[in-house]
Amino acid sequence: MTVALMWEARAVPGRGDDLLAWARAQRLPAEPLRREILRAPQDRVLVITWWDAAYDAAVPELPEPAADLVTRPVHRWRFESVAAD
Template sequence: MTVTLMWEAAGAPGRGPELLAWAREAAAAGPPGYLRREFFTAPGYRVLVLTWWPARSAAVELPAPPAELVRRDVHRWRFTSVEVAEP
């Protein structure tokens, strides 16, 4: 079983690339032990980071980015895997 952490930030206008770079650096500086990590972007300078952790580990969320990079508070959710379907 795994725990997936979802971290989503809405970048300040024009700051999306900087926010993505910050998220990549913050994730790389975090503790080891994750199983997988993915970064996504979307319109509106949004950045989404998903990290997968063993259920028994201390899954670690990304911190909040510098205030000048975002236009609102970061959203964070934790999900527990219940099924994996392969094609």
Template sequence: MPTVALMWEAKAAPGRAPELLAWARGQDLAPAAVPCERREHFTAPGERVLVITWWEGGYDAEVPELPDPPAQLSARPVHRWRFERV
């Protein structure tokens, strides 16, 4: 069965990385046509927060994506990527 991974990366406003991470963790991706197989959260220097979700389906599968965070938590637009397992 194909799997698609969605990557969501945001740079927090200065000093707001813990709040941005908490916000990202609190986002509900349900209901979805298929359940989320896995979801992980990461942080990196520069107040960056990364969320990766894995879903059953191919590259173009219709699965929910994390929304943009509140403007006060973010220093720039969110970056998003999709990858299909090969």
């Protein structure tokens, strides 16, 4: 089974590049099958990691960035893969 973890944060206005650099520099204690980093307007950064694991397995997640870098707590979602084209 494949589980995908989504991590999304919104930077303090004007600090989107700093948040993106922070997310790119984070190392996890294990390597996911895949890791993708995306950006969006309003200085938002999204990181998706894919793991060969059960839905409720304990897998590494990115931490919270420093409070002075983000406008709110990180949003996190977990999904189970059901199909891929």
